[in-house]
Amino acid sequence: MSVLDQPAASVHAPAEDVLTASGLTGEMLTLRVLKGVPGGEAAEVAYQVPVVTGMVVLDAVHYVQHNLDTDLACRWNCKAAKCGSCSAEVNGHPVLLCKTRVDDLPAGPVTVRPLKSFPLIKDLVTDVSRNYEVNREIPPFTAAPDDGTPWRIPQQDIDRLYEFRKCIECFLCQDVCHILRSHDYADRFYGPRFFVRVASLEMHPKDVLDRREQTREQGGLGYCNITKCCTEVCPEHIHITDNAIIPLKERVADVHWDPVRFVGRKLFGRSGD
Amino acid sequence: MAVTPEPYDTIECDVLVVGAGGAGMRAAIAAAEGGCSVTVVTKSLLGKAHTVMAEGGIAAGMGNLDPEDSWEVHFADTMLGGQLINNWRMVELYAHEVIDRVLELERWGGIFDRTDDGLIMQRAFGAHSWRRLAHVGDRTGLELIRTCQDKMVHTEGVDVCMEYTLTTLLKSGDRVCGAFGYNRNTGRFVAFKAGAVVLASGGWGRMFRYTSNSWECAGDGATMAYQAGADLLDMEFMQFHPTGMIWPPGARGILVTEAVRGEGGLLFNAEGTRFMLDYDPVKKELSSRDVVARSIYKEVQAGRGTPHGGAYLDVRHLGADYVKRKLPSMYEQFHALASVDITSQPMEVGPTIHYTMGGIRVEPETAATTVPGLYAAGEAAGGLHGANRLGGNSLGDILVFGRRAGVAAAEFAKAAGASRAIDDAQIAAEQADLLRPLGGEGNGAAPSENPYKLHEDLQLAMQDDAGIGRSEESLKRALVTVLTLRERSAHIRVSGGRALNPGWHTCREITNMLVISEAIIRGAIERRESRGSQWRFDHLDQEVEFGKINFVTRRGDDGMRVESVPLEPLPDRLRPLLERSRFYDPAKLPKGYLTESAPAAGTTGKTN
Numbered sequence: 033m034s035v036l037d038q039p040a041a042s043v044h045a046p047a048e049d050v051l052t053a054s055g056l057t058g059e060m061l062t063l064r065v066l067k068g069v070p071g072g073e074a075a076e077v078a079y080q081v082p083v084v085t086g087m088v089v090l091d092a093v094h095y096v097q098h099n100l101d102t103d104l105a106c107r108w109n110c111k112a113a114k115c116g117s118c119s120a121e122v123n124g125h126p127v128l129l130c131k132t133r134v135d136d137l138p139a140g141p142v143t144v145r146p147l148k149s150f151p152l153i154k155d156l157v158t159d160v161s162r163n164y165e166v167n168r169e170i171p172p173f174t175a176a177p178d179d180g181t182p183w184r185i186p187q188q189d190i191d192r193l194y195e196f197r198k199c200i201e202c203f204l205c206q207d208v209c210h211i212l213r214s215h216d217y218a219d220r221f222y223g224p225r226f227f228v229r230v231a232s233l234e235m236h237p238k239d240v241l242d243r244r245e246q247t248r249e250q251g252g253l254g255y256c257n258i259t260k261c262c263t264e265v266c267p268e269h270i271h272i273t274d275n276a277i278i279p280l281k282e283r284v285a286d287v288h289w290d291p292v293r294f295v296g297r298k299l300f301g302r303s304g305d
Numbered sequence: 306m307a308v309t310p311e312p313y314d315t316i317e318c319d320v321l322v323v324g325a326g327g328a329g330m331r332a333a334i335a336a337a338e339g340g341c342s343v344t345v346v347t348k349s350l351l352g353k354a355h356t357v358m359a360e361g362g363i364a365a366g367m368g369n370l371d372p373e374d375s376w377e378v379h380f381a382d383t384m385l386g387g388q389l390i391n392n393w394r395m396v397e398l399y400a401h402e403v404i405d406r407v408l409e410l411e412r413w414g415g416i417f418d419r420t421d422d423g424l425i426m427q428r429a430f431g432a433h434s435w436r437r438l439a440h441v442g443d444r445t446g447l448e449l450i451r452t453c454q455d456k457m458v459h460t461e462g463v464d465v466c467m468e469y470t471l472t473t474l475l476k477s478g479d480r481v482c483g484a485f486g487y488n489r490n491t492g493r494f495v496a497f498k499a500g501a502v503v504l505a506s507g508g509w510g511r512m513f514r515y516t517s518n519s520w521e522c523a524g525d526g527a528t529m530a531y532q533a534g535a536d537l538l539d540m541e542f543m544q545f546h547p548t549g550m551i552w553p554p555g556a557r558g559i560l561v562t563e564a565v566r567g568e569g570g571l572l573f574n575a576e577g578t579r580f581m582l583d584y585d586p587v588k589k590e591l592s593s594r595d596v597v598a599r600s601i602y603k604e605v606q607a608g609r610g611t612p613h614g615g616a617y618l619d620v621r622h623l624g625a626d627y628v629k630r631k632l633p634s635m636y637e638q639f640h641a642l643a644s645v646d647i648t649s650q651p652m653e654v655g656p657t658i659h660y661t662m663g664g665i666r667v668e669p670e671t672a673a674t675t676v677p678g679l680y681a682a683g684e685a686a687g688g689l690h691g692a693n694r695l696g697g698n699s700l701g702d703i704l705v706f707g708r709r710a711g712v713a714a715a716e717f718a719k720a721a722g723a724s725r726a727i728d729d730a731q732i733a734a735e736q737a738d739l740l741r742p743l744g745g746e747g748n749g750a751a752p753s754e755n756p757y758k759l760h761e762d763l764q765l766a767m768q769d770d771a772g773i774g775r776s777e778e779s780l781k782r783a784l785v786t787v788l789t790l791r792e793r794s795a796h797i798r799v800s801g802g803r804a805l806n807p808g809w810h811t812c813r814e815i816t817n818m819l820v821i822s823e824a825i826i827r828g829a830i831e832r833r834e835s836r837g838s839q840w841r842f843d844h845l846d847q848e849v850e851f852g853k854i855n856f857v858t859r860r861g862d863d864g865m866r867v868e869s870v871p872l873e874p875l876p877d878r879l880r881p882l883l884e885r886s887r888f889y890d891p892a893k894l895p896k897g898y899l900t901e902s903a904p905a906a907g908t909t910g911k912t913n
Contacts (some may be wrong), residue, residue: 055554069804086553086643098757102808103801107350109519112559112638114447115353131641153490154805161467164351164458172459173414181408184423193416194441197448198633201352236414 055085061134062141063092065104069154076143077101083134089144090118090129093156105155113267116202120156121145126204126265147207160203162218166226169250175238189237195275196232198268199225205262205272211255221252224262224272231276234283244284253277253284310733313485313494316466317725318344319718320711321484321499323471323526326354327446327700328683328707329505330453335711336503337462341718344497345457346466348489348521352454355507355519355684356703359446360562360634362428362438363410363704364697365403369424371435376400378434380879381886383698386432386593387662387691388837388895389852390539393875394669395689399698399705406704407439415452417441430567430696432593434887438697443564443632449700469495471525472813473735474502474533474679475727481533481678482725485735489810492803494736498725500718501678503710504530505703508661508684510543511760512818512825514768516658517549517560523814524821526685530665531820535674537858538687540821541828542662542838544694545773547597549657552613556642558657561635563696565618565652566590568631572601573617573651574609580616588888595693595838598656602773605655615655620647656773660699662690662838663828666857672710678717682710688855692837742797742812753798756811763790763818771826776843780830787822794819820865824858827867831856836895852897874898 061081068074081092108118111130118129150158205224262272319341366379380400418426427436471486483498506526510518548561584600585592601616625648639645664687683703770783799808834848854869
């Protein structure tokens with residue numbers, strides 16, 4: 033019996049009752065959003081938003097855009113915590129707006145501000161282009177040219193890499209990292225996201241490049257003093273410090289501070305690995 | 306109207322790629338490797354495109370787990386799933402080449418789950434005969450986009466313009482020679498002059514209320530192609546993914562990957578009945594998406610829906626560890642957004658608009674559209690998927706035809722030479738049109754309109770009247786609404802300036818969505834049958850005559866025109882391959898050329 037053989041239940045059933053489906057709770061939320069442009073005045077603007085069951089902060093921002101202020105700028109795409117576009121600071125915490133439930137926040141006004149560590153473009157949108165420049169500096173995946181097909185790789189190697197590959201590039205870790213946020217070392221420090229990237233390449237069983245020296249020199253790996261702020265804000269729960277940064281630091285230490293290799297480097301250049 | 310345009314920036318390249326999802330990036334890599342300078346333009350940041358929403362995997366007949374599988378079986382499944390109105394040559398190229406594209410992705414650093422032998426793991430998916438989807442957890446789309454992104458940004462000759470919107474294609478005579486738009490962050494106008502243009506701008510789901518699509522999916526690319534004179538194909542076919550979230554309200558429409566069912570998830574109605582056993586006893590939960598979506602819809606209509614109007618999707622029997630390992634982002638999504646632990650509670654799901662089978666009409670080999678210099682690939686293009694796309698065939702599509710489009714566009718650009726003359730009158734007219742909504746309080750004759758309100762009205766009309774089930778009556782109602790909204794859209798006004806003003810950005814997207822909505826509705830009216838995703842309450846049967854044609858939409862002097870074009874019959878060399886599908890049943894072939902010649906098929910084509 034095919035579905036098409038069955039008579040339709042009704043010729044045209046309307047969608048379910050819109051009011052029941054709307055989930056309105058009758059409560060109102062005060063949403064305080066930083067509005068502004070570089071060089072201009074930036075000020076918090078308060079909006080009143082009707083609370084809907086299970087709503088996330090991005091829903092509230094959309095309500096403002098649709099009903100109160102069509103000019104309010106906010107980045108977003110998937111609204112399912114898969115693309116990492118809607119990063120901002122809610123009540124001072126770096127989060128994805130699409131994954132932050134209003135009913136998980138303390139009662140009272142909710143404050144939304146742009147990421148602090150990046151230059152402001154407008155309202156909740158910042159200039160994150162520096163991250164894309166860093167990514168270009170990291171040499172791409174490089175396999176041995178004579179490594180035949182098909183590749184055979186144990187699942188346990190994939191499991192280890194998978195954690196790093198989960199990164200959605202929301203740059204919350206870059207925002208919270210004090211080397212970037214307080215010390216402004218963007219010119220000499222890749223930041224947590226890109227140590228995760230390097231780790232995913234360095235630990236790939238088919239990648240043949242030695243990335244340790246470059247990560248130390250250009251990446252500034254040594255500046256990280258493992259405060260784990262990046263791990264705390266990661267919406268993908270990547271153990272950035274424990275599984276990416278610390279193993280990288282150990283590998284760099286192996287090659288750089290081993291006394292035999294140190295002498296070898298002095299005598300023969302960059303060999304002796 | 307001023308003939309002299311406002312000053313604008315000019316960026317010149319050999320090949321302009323519109324869109325930076327998998328298709329756009331794969332096209333850019335191919336064009337650059339073909340010796341061309343390439344500029345990729347994206348509305349968003351790099352790596353955020355809709356490709357990340359594809360979760361289940363890439364279908365490729367590698368046979369790593371099931372040696373019976375091959376490109377031939379993949380061909381057969383895809384044709385049968387598309388109800389035999391696919392472009393068979395596209396399907397043939399696709400099934401052949403997708404295997405190489407998967408292996409290539411791995412060579413670029415993409416990771417896949419492995420078999421016990423260390424080969425690429427493959428998972429079962431709806432209406433695929435064998436375990437076929439190469440995957441990594443439930444984030445294969447993210448893996449694909451990140452891999453292509455890293456390959457592309459390290460490819461010589463590729464520049465990326467992030468957060469630009471393109472609004473019109475520029476033409477020199479009959480030939481496309483670039484595109485015009487603006488920098489979203491500054492509002493400054495920019496013209497891209499190019500030897501060839503690849504539209505890899507994705508699909509269009511935003512005109513429906515419940516959709517897994519992001520704001521980007523407004524049909525910009527297809528609208529630009531239509532306005533430039535290109536043909537659109539089979540626009541009536543919109544895919545409802547059977548399983549989207551339905552609660553809480555803000556999460557409604559968010560995708561619940563088919564991998565949940567691929568890994569063994571089961572569907573139940575509110576009475577605890579596993580209803581797919583009745584609707585499709587052979588493929589069950591892993592029937593094709595059109596069938597599963599309709600089945601859920603029917604259960605709800607029959608009063609057997611869940612409290613929020615859907616079905617239960619249950620993975621509890623798979624065990625918590627397995628669920629967290631194979632479906633980690635689904636676990637996280639339900640935990641965060643719905644406070645549901647899917648290892649101990651069932652998910653509530655219902656159909657959500659997910660994908661556009663129709664699209665810009667292209668040549669199979671080159672992805673060339675009907676306009677010289679213009680190419681289209683991925684979801685923006687039509688033909689590969691016919692009346693219904695099988696899961697896992699979109700990530701493969703973007704790699705295979707993204708590459709083909711890039712190669713062909715590079716060849717065209719090199720042969721086309723340096724003539725990329727831009728018509729300033731065209732640009733001045735476009736600028737005036739774009740700036741109109743910023744022009745103060747309206748013209749006084751009609752109240753000014755809020756673009757978001759127009760969008761909401763369009764979404765309601767399309768969802769209710771041109772949605773999963775349609776009739777001539779409902780479709781005509783939707784058409785009236787769309788035409789009325791078009792009149793209202795002339796009065797859209799927004800506040801603020803041109804710098805990063807989402808209200809202003811939405812204005813042109815409304816215009817585009819109205820064009821595409823009209824095409825969907827007109828195609829759906831003409832197709833007086835039910836086939837694949839098209840479910841007509843007033844024409845429940847499949848008809849032989851509609852199995853022998855496609856519908857083409859093009860711009861005419863007096864508005865939109867829809868006409869049927871004959872479908873080329875399956876050639877003798879490919880016809881026997883259909884029998885290789887596990888789901889081949891000569892008594893239930895999609896109606897068309899094949900059933901017409903079959904002696905037992907009856908005379909009217911309206912049997913069974």
